[in-house]
Amino acid sequence: MIANFLFLYSISAFALHCETLIHPFSPAMVSGSFGEYRPGNRYHHGLDYKTYNRNGLPVFSPADTYVSRIHVSDTGYGYALYLSSNSYYFILAHLNDFQGKYQDLEHLRYAVDKLKPGKTASLTLPYRFSFKQGEQVARTGESGIGPPHLHFEAGKDGFFYDPLSLPGLKIDDDEAPELLNLYIEEGSLHTIYQLSEIRTNESDKINLRKRTFELKNVVNVSSPFLLSIGTFDRMGTKNRNSVFMYRLYEDDKMIYEHKLDKIHSSDLIRAFRTYHQAFSIMGREYVCVLYSSEKKVMHDEKKVHNFRIEVYDAAGN
Numbered sequence: 001m002i003a004n005f006l007f008l009y010s011i012s013a014f015a016l017h018c019e020t021l022i023h024p025f026s027p028a029m030v031s032g033s034f035g036e037y038r039p040g041n042r043y044h045h046g047l048d049y050k051t052y053n054r055n056g057l058p059v060f061s062p063a064d065t066y067v068s069r070i071h072v073s074d075t076g077y078g079y080a081l082y083l084s085s086n087s088y089y090f091i092l093a094h095l096n097d098f099q100g101k102y103q104d105l106e107h108l109r110y111a112v113d114k115l116k117p118g119k120t121a122s123l124t125l126p127y128r129f130s131f132k133q134g135e136q137v138a139r140t141g142e143s144g145i146g147p148p149h150l151h152f153e154a155g156k157d158g159f160f161y162d163p164l165s166l167p168g169l170k171i172d173d174d175e176a177p178e179l180l181n182l183y184i185e186e187g188s189l190h191t192i193y194q195l196s197e198i199r200t201n202e203s204d205k206i207n208l209r210k211r212t213f214e215l216k217n218v219v220n221v222s223s224p225f226l227l228s229i230g231t232f233d234r235m236g237t238k239n240r241n242s243v244f245m246y247r248l249y250e251d252d253k254m255i256y257e258h259k260l261d262k263i264h265s266s267d268l269i270r271a272f273r274t275y276h277q278a279f280s281i282m283g284r285e286y287v288c289v290l291y292s293s294e295k296k297v298m299h300d301e302k303k304v305h306n307f308r309i310e311v312y313d314a315a316g317n
Ligand SMILES: [Zn+2]
Pocket: 032, 044, 046, 047, 048, 150, 151, 152
């Protein structure tokens, strides 16, 4: 009897941790990636699906879920649904309406929108509107801020996760990120080197598959100095997204690594940990700092530095 109970328990615990998700929108083309720099020192802590300038396209439940909250606003998320599953909570934002499996849900949105006192209203719901994975929950739109697209967040235990790193949500992407510029700061002086230009130097080695860049005897700086790289990644569309991970090596020893697969909710307005705010331009170039932005660790030894920089996207390109 006891053995039986233990067996059942371990099976359900296993199921809980291995919830396989589906994309809430198809085709899954990304116009904004997780962890991108946004003005105001913010991280974009969701994934944006391209809806090709159209509204009213079906949005699906990424797992077996229920609606825990509806959000209605003239700004920000616009019309948004908060869903809960066994393992995650999800937010689907900028919706056109809540047309889907439940007509009542759309009536509720309409009523709250008409009755809301200011620009924004939220309503926590009891367990009433439940969905099987893949059932239609709403329709895409452009409510709140931005052009037509679907914004999708996945959270768990206080963290927001890169949806592309969750089970079932990998996308086809074989384009490696681009390295554009190298930024060197010495005190108040900053120098920008276009990597495409100094790549021609004989002593530089470039591995295009992994976008590895080696910098040898190219740049002369007096100490101390800080390094940043200007980079972006495409995910099957023309949009320039941020990169997933980057590394700095000195003489083949890794001295800095930064990876953005999840962000704690208390860190959402600490994008300075990843990005150089003065140099990053959303949608064009994301300037990533190659040092701990809190400690401001500098390279200050007076010697010849041999650096290698690697950048990766979520698909490992
Ligand atoms: Zn978004």
